Amino acid sequence: MSRGVWRTLGLTATRDQTAIRRAYAARLRVTNPEDDPEGFKTLRGAYDQAMALARGQAARDHRGQGEPAVIAIAETPAVAASEEPADPAILTADPPRPDIAAPAQPDAREAALDDLNLLTGRLHALVVDEGPVDTIGIHAAGEALLRSPALDEISVHGRVETWLQDLIACNLPRTDCLIDPSVAHFRWQERSGRLETPGAVEHILLRQDDVVYRRRLRARDHLHNRAFRLLEKPPRPRSPIWRLRTIINERRVRAFFDNLNTAHPTLHADLDPGSAAWWREHFQGPRIGVRSLMAVLAVGAVAFLIGLPASSLFGGGLVGGVLHGLIFGGLAAGLILARFYAIDMARHHWRRDWRDAAPDWIRLGWAPASLAVLLLAGLAPPGTASTLIAVSLALAVLVWARTVAGERPGRLDLTDAYGPLIWANGYLFPFWLVGLHQLSFMHGLQVAVPLIVAGLAFSRSLNALAAYWSGLAVRLRLGLLASAGGLAALAALSLVLAGENVWLQALAVALIGVVAVASRTPAEAHPLPVLRVRYIANGVLIVAVIMAGPMLLLDYHGSSWLVMFGGVLLLGAAISLAISAVAERGR
């Protein structure tokens, strides 16, 4: 590109701006804009680029020598929050050109500029002073500066304007008192919304509006008055009264924050920083809201009503009703709190503090853990103790899974709702119903709960697992698929051998559950066509079973149903695993 520039101008690459201009002028006589617009555009483009290169080089050269750049006039620097405004001492006068007579005496002009430097210095000192804000002093210094006669001269005026806008913008809210006189004097209101208006000016105009709005906020009947007053004071998280105020005013504070963020962003500087931070944290994390309070009260009220008649627990009557209400309300409150602290808070802290640094076994360990619990539940002999252990282990694994994962569901789930969950796992229901029908209540619970937990965990938290699966080596994946196949064979064996043995039946159900749940994992990593094949295969199988089903109704027998359902499930799982294996090998 640059070679074309120099060729168009007919020069060798140079930094001499005069030479570039001369070349441009010479070329311009030939290619003038009226006769040859296209040629002129090319020429002008080349000229602009050459001059920009030369100017940039000149600026770099001069900076090295400590002199100001050749092309003068203060450029407006970008406003950064921590930027210091320009040193006021820079505003010394450049000596006037000797061949132009200034009407003002040079001495008078010098004097006025010296005075101006004093004024800017004083204003600067007052503003950046570390101590409390001297509003009156700053305002007076600002007025004195704006009245200075040195500002009549346009170049001084321009530089003071740039300096002042940066000083004000970088030091809000200390410089609030300077805004109105500056905006009036420099007519910044007229420049609002224009393309070339610097960000500092727009920011100052915004602050001007916000200061007016803040005045309105102090009126008692303003919509956001209570929220504003709450946020002006520091937080007191230990005081229960303050906590209660928090819960009651939460919606108001949220509305106020929304309003601030959209319409009055500079007002954030007027809130107490601790308070603002506490609320921001509060809104991000999980919290018990008014709805939970309402739920507890509702449960308590309903329980009270149920406890009134004499036939209920505690003998009925008012006392019975109240006790009823308190106990059940307390239970409800306990459940809500348990969920909040066990799952929501844990998840919040996990997301905030540990997620990024956690090792794989914590992030994904719930998957093999849930399957292991399911297997153990199937193997363990039926009994209250083993049931309790199995159920509590399963719940723990569920909490683990929901805390750690529980992100956006995988491709297999349509939306983040329970409907699709039921759809995806629905085909398991008849199997479970039949399988667990024979078992006693506790034994059934022992197997069912880990099964449900495994299903839930895998359905809702499949994303991370699938990503991990994709990261494994192909051989490892094939190996895992093979072991799943082996488990399937084992399940088939146990089904056939179970007969009337309840324990073996439970084991069979558990094994089939493991296979069914685990066989879904590889699907997440498959491309869409393979997935479609899997779905179609399973669909065909289910349709075939439905069609053939009525024939088998002739001979209803619990365990034979179990065998039939189990067989169908295993067949489906086997087909899925086979397809997955083929797909993996094909990679």
Add this chain to the structure above:
Amino acid sequence: MFGGCRVIIGIDLGTTNSAVAIWRDGKAELIRNSLGHVLTPSAVSVDDAGQIIIGLAARERQSTHPFQTSTAFKRYMGSARTTRLGDRDFLPEELSALVLRALKADAEAFLGEPVTEAVITVPAYFNDKQRKATRRAGELAGLKVERLLNEPTAAALAYGIHTAGQDNLFLVFDLGGGTFDVSILEMFEGVIEVRASTGDNRLGGEDFNELLITAMRAKFGARWREAAQAGDAIYELLRAAAERTRRALSAADSAMMSITWEGEVFELEITAQELETMAAPLLARLREPVLRSLRDSEIAAENLREIVMVGGATQMPIVRRAVTRMFGRFPATSINPDEAVAIGAAIQAGLKARDAALGEVVLTDVCPYTLGVDTVERLANGSMRHGIFAPIIDRNTVIPASRVELFSTVQDSQREVHFNIFQGESRQVSDNVKLGSIAVPVPPKRAGEVQIEVRFTYDINGLLEVDARVLDSGEKRQLVIVDDEHMSREDVEARRAALAALKVHPRDDHANLALLARAGRCYEDFIADRRDYVGRLIAQFETALETQNPRTVESGRLALAAALDELEGEVWL
């Protein structure tokens, strides 16, 4: 006539006054009109017989026949606003055409040969519509408009920017009747380059008049309760009185502003000091365009070689003082600010006619406003903001220019992308002027995956061409911005013929007409004794006219003029 080169005149078509000049004998010469003045007021009036009166006579008739007179129609050029004079409606360009026709006649009388080509000046801030309207006005007057020249460039030419050998930076400070333009021009190696061109098109001498009118209203407003703000006879009286007072204050320390309304005289004494205090906000407004052009061109005020003052309002001492304080030195005023633009136009006309006296000078110009399209911005929280202006050609880009920007779709499966083309300086398109729109079909894809290239080409006459091209599919659409009041050749011819058919008083009558109009105005303005006196003078003059004896008429005219000068001061332009 010299060597068969064609004769092109240069015309300054101003808001308040117009002038015409020619390049002859190696210099620019102003052409005097039928009254012997160099400046012709841009005013058109219709008398009871339907005949057109142009110039000073028309301006004098403004207070006596306000509904048959029109002034300051330059502000409405490019719009379709019509003014009713007598029994006919006039477009602003038709009124300008009448003025141009009068100037053409003056030039032909002066040169003794027909004139068919002209260079007409326009404010640098004029947009495409306004420039086209000015061209049409020239055509309607029977002039081939060779070139539209920007007024600041003309003024710089007048100050010899093209003859000075070394690099020169000129700042042209043009404060006219209604507009304020600041331009920075640079001359190097025989090239005159416009570095920046800005202004405030709602600031001018008229605004200073408004200050005086406001002062009058403050004192007497209660008595004039029934009179409306504008478009009313009393407002015209106030305007004329304000103008006179303002000029008087340029020479003296205090002046009396007086009008006569319904037989009563209302007077207010104003001092120069009071005017300066009242004008402080206006003088402060002068700073902003100057700062903007210095910033746009990245030039320090110290590096300017000359500050050129153009426009009648710059003759006010308060303005001159403000400019002197602004730049720390005296501005250049060696050429009459009212005449500089016409002289510059003549110089340009001479350049176009390739008169051997002038060397080759090339002028480049800039686009005085930003051109771009509207876009949609996606904010951090995911919401979208509509109506954001995306500039494609920045203000003060040298023209002709061609710039290109890339845009993409904002929604999935978008079928069409709509570009609305705007001109202006505001970040929100709602504050800018819409020029047109263009729609281009795009292949349906995800948001952001389709790229459309938009190219703006702005030519030297202010014609904007927009090309939109979809990079994936190669679909192209083009739009050339033409104003919707496009007139065909036949229309222009028809309108020109219609205007030509309007009767104008013969040249010889102009002086008498102007004087009678002035006397009529004085009659209306004065009361009691002075009014009777003026009435008698008018009667005397009309008697002299009836004799049809040239010498009687001439001496009668001089006597009446002298008497009126004594009563109200000399006539001003």
